[in-house]
Amino acid sequence: MNRSILVLATVAGLAAAxxxxxxxxxxxxxxxxxxxxxxxxxxxxxxxxxxANGRIPFDAKAAAxxxxxxxxxxxxxxxxxxxxxxxxxxxxxxxxxxxQDKFKAAATKMQDAMEKLNVAAKSGNVDTLKAAxxxxxxxxxxxxxTYRKE
Ligand code: ASC
Numbered sequence: 161m162n163r164s165i166l167v168l169a170t171v172a173g174l175a176a177a178x179x180x181x182x183x184x185x186x187x188x189x190x191x192x193x194x195x196x197x198x199x200x201x202x203x204x205x206x207x208x209x210x211x212a213n214g215r216i217p218f219d220a221k222a223a224a225x226x227x228x229x230x231x232x233x234x235x236x237x238x239x240x241x242x243x244x245x246x247x248x249x250x251x252x253x254x255x256x257x258x259x260q261d262k263f264k265a266a267a268t269k270m271q272d273a274m275e276k277l278n279v280a281a282k283s284g285n286v287d288t289l290k291a292a293x294x295x296x297x298x299x300x301x302x303x304x305x306t307y308r309k310e
Pocket of ligand 1: 296300301
Protein backbone atom coordinates (compact mmCIF):
# COMPACT_ATOMS: atom_id res chain seq x y z
CA MET A 161 0.00 0.00 0.00
CA ASN A 162 1.48 3.38 -0.86
CA ARG A 163 1.83 6.03 1.78
CA SER A 164 -0.98 8.40 0.79
CA ILE A 165 -3.48 5.53 0.57
CA LEU A 166 -2.38 4.44 4.02
CA VAL A 167 -2.91 7.97 5.37
CA LEU A 168 -6.35 8.18 3.75
CA ALA A 169 -7.33 4.79 5.13
CA THR A 170 -6.23 5.88 8.60
CA VAL A 171 -8.21 9.11 8.40
CA ALA A 172 -11.29 7.22 7.16
CA GLY A 173 -10.88 4.70 9.96
CA LEU A 174 -10.66 7.44 12.59
CA ALA A 175 -13.72 9.22 11.18
CA ALA A 176 -15.67 5.97 11.42
CA ALA A 177 -14.43 5.24 14.92
CA UNK A 178 -15.26 8.70 16.28
CA UNK A 179 -18.63 9.73 14.90
CA UNK A 180 -18.79 12.57 17.43
CA UNK A 181 -16.18 14.22 15.24
CA UNK A 182 -18.53 14.27 12.26
CA UNK A 183 -18.33 17.63 10.52
CA UNK A 184 -21.18 19.47 8.88
CA UNK A 185 -20.97 22.27 6.35
CA UNK A 186 -24.41 23.65 7.28
CA UNK A 187 -26.78 23.18 10.25
CA UNK A 188 -29.30 21.50 7.90
CA UNK A 189 -26.71 18.85 7.11
CA UNK A 190 -26.45 17.96 10.81
CA UNK A 191 -30.25 17.69 11.02
CA UNK A 192 -30.33 15.43 7.95
CA UNK A 193 -27.50 13.34 9.35
CA UNK A 194 -29.18 12.66 12.69
CA UNK A 195 -32.54 11.95 11.04
CA UNK A 196 -30.87 9.54 8.64
CA UNK A 197 -29.13 7.76 11.50
CA UNK A 198 -32.38 7.49 13.49
CA UNK A 199 -34.14 6.14 10.39
CA UNK A 200 -31.53 3.45 9.83
CA UNK A 201 -31.45 2.55 13.52
CA UNK A 202 -35.26 2.29 13.64
CA UNK A 203 -35.34 0.06 10.55
CA UNK A 204 -32.89 -2.43 12.03
CA UNK A 205 -34.12 -2.27 15.61
CA UNK A 206 -37.66 -2.54 14.23
CA UNK A 207 -36.87 -5.94 12.69
CA UNK A 208 -35.50 -7.22 15.98
CA UNK A 209 -38.47 -5.79 17.90
CA UNK A 210 -40.90 -7.40 15.45
CA UNK A 211 -39.29 -10.78 16.17
CA ALA A 212 -39.31 -10.13 19.89
CA ASN A 213 -43.02 -9.27 19.72
CA GLY A 214 -43.83 -12.24 17.53
CA ARG A 215 -45.02 -9.99 14.69
CA ILE A 216 -42.59 -11.78 12.39
CA PRO A 217 -41.07 -15.24 12.86
CA PHE A 218 -37.95 -15.43 15.01
CA ASP A 219 -34.81 -15.94 12.95
CA ALA A 220 -31.72 -15.98 15.16
CA LYS A 221 -29.30 -15.03 12.36
CA ALA A 222 -31.43 -12.08 11.17
CA ALA A 223 -31.93 -10.92 14.77
CA ALA A 224 -28.19 -10.96 15.42
CA UNK A 225 -27.38 -9.13 12.17
CA UNK A 226 -30.00 -6.44 12.69
CA UNK A 227 -29.14 -5.92 16.36
CA UNK A 228 -25.48 -5.52 15.41
CA UNK A 229 -26.28 -2.78 12.88
CA UNK A 230 -28.74 -1.01 15.20
CA UNK A 231 -26.14 -1.04 17.98
CA UNK A 232 -23.47 0.41 15.73
CA UNK A 233 -25.79 3.09 14.34
CA UNK A 234 -27.01 4.00 17.85
CA UNK A 235 -23.63 5.73 18.31
CA UNK A 236 -24.20 8.10 15.41
CA UNK A 237 -27.21 10.42 15.68
CA UNK A 238 -26.12 12.48 18.68
CA UNK A 239 -23.21 14.04 16.79
CA UNK A 240 -25.90 15.84 14.78
CA UNK A 241 -27.36 17.77 17.73
CA UNK A 242 -24.90 20.62 17.40
CA UNK A 243 -25.64 24.23 18.34
CA UNK A 244 -27.92 26.04 15.91
CA UNK A 245 -29.81 22.89 14.88
CA UNK A 246 -32.91 23.52 17.01
CA UNK A 247 -34.74 25.06 14.04
CA UNK A 248 -35.76 24.13 10.52
CA UNK A 249 -37.06 20.70 9.58
CA UNK A 250 -36.81 19.21 13.04
CA UNK A 251 -39.01 18.05 15.88
CA UNK A 252 -36.15 18.42 18.36
CA UNK A 253 -37.27 20.34 21.47
CA UNK A 254 -35.18 23.24 22.85
CA UNK A 255 -34.67 21.25 26.09
CA UNK A 256 -32.05 19.19 24.23
CA UNK A 257 -29.78 22.25 24.36
CA UNK A 258 -30.90 23.70 27.70
CA UNK A 259 -30.42 20.42 29.59
CA GLN A 260 -27.61 18.83 27.63
CA ASP A 261 -26.43 16.58 30.48
CA LYS A 262 -29.86 15.02 30.82
CA PHE A 263 -30.18 14.59 27.07
CA LYS A 264 -26.75 12.97 26.92
CA ALA A 265 -27.73 10.64 29.78
CA ALA A 266 -30.89 9.64 27.94
CA ALA A 267 -28.88 8.94 24.79
CA THR A 268 -26.38 6.85 26.74
CA LYS A 269 -29.20 4.89 28.33
CA MET A 270 -30.46 3.94 24.88
CA GLN A 271 -26.95 3.06 23.66
CA ASP A 272 -26.33 0.85 26.72
CA ALA A 273 -29.69 -0.87 26.23
CA MET A 274 -28.78 -1.43 22.59
CA GLU A 275 -25.44 -3.04 23.58
CA LYS A 276 -27.39 -5.44 25.79
CA LEU A 277 -29.80 -6.17 22.96
CA ASN A 278 -26.82 -6.99 20.76
CA VAL A 279 -25.52 -9.50 23.32
CA ALA A 280 -29.02 -10.95 23.75
CA ALA A 281 -29.48 -11.31 19.99
CA LYS A 282 -26.21 -13.23 19.72
CA SER A 283 -27.40 -15.63 22.45
CA GLY A 284 -30.18 -16.85 20.17
CA ASN A 285 -32.57 -17.01 23.15
CA VAL A 286 -35.86 -15.39 22.22
CA ASP A 287 -36.92 -14.67 25.81
CA THR A 288 -33.66 -12.83 26.54
CA LEU A 289 -34.14 -10.95 23.30
CA LYS A 290 -37.70 -10.02 24.24
CA ALA A 291 -36.62 -8.48 27.56
CA ALA A 292 -33.71 -6.61 25.98
CA UNK A 293 -35.86 -5.25 23.14
CA UNK A 294 -38.40 -4.01 25.68
CA UNK A 295 -35.69 -2.04 27.48
CA UNK A 296 -34.48 -0.49 24.23
CA UNK A 297 -38.05 0.46 23.29
CA UNK A 298 -38.54 2.16 26.65
CA UNK A 299 -35.32 4.12 26.21
CA UNK A 300 -36.45 5.26 22.73
CA UNK A 301 -39.84 6.26 24.04
CA UNK A 302 -38.45 8.03 27.11
CA UNK A 303 -36.37 10.32 24.94
CA UNK A 304 -39.18 10.93 22.44
CA UNK A 305 -41.63 11.85 25.21
CA THR A 306 -39.24 14.41 26.65
CA TYR A 307 -37.25 15.71 23.71
CA ARG A 308 -39.33 15.28 20.58
CA LYS A 309 -42.25 17.46 19.50
CA GLU A 310 -45.48 15.73 18.42
C1 ASC B 1 -39.11 1.49 17.51
C2 ASC B 1 -38.97 2.78 16.93
C3 ASC B 1 -39.05 3.68 17.92
C4 ASC B 1 -39.21 3.01 19.21
C5 ASC B 1 -40.40 3.48 19.95
C6 ASC B 1 -40.55 2.74 21.26
O1 ASC B 1 -39.06 0.43 16.93
O2 ASC B 1 -38.80 3.06 15.67
O3 ASC B 1 -38.96 4.97 17.80
O4 ASC B 1 -39.28 1.60 18.89
O5 ASC B 1 -41.55 3.29 19.19
O6 ASC B 1 -41.67 3.22 21.94
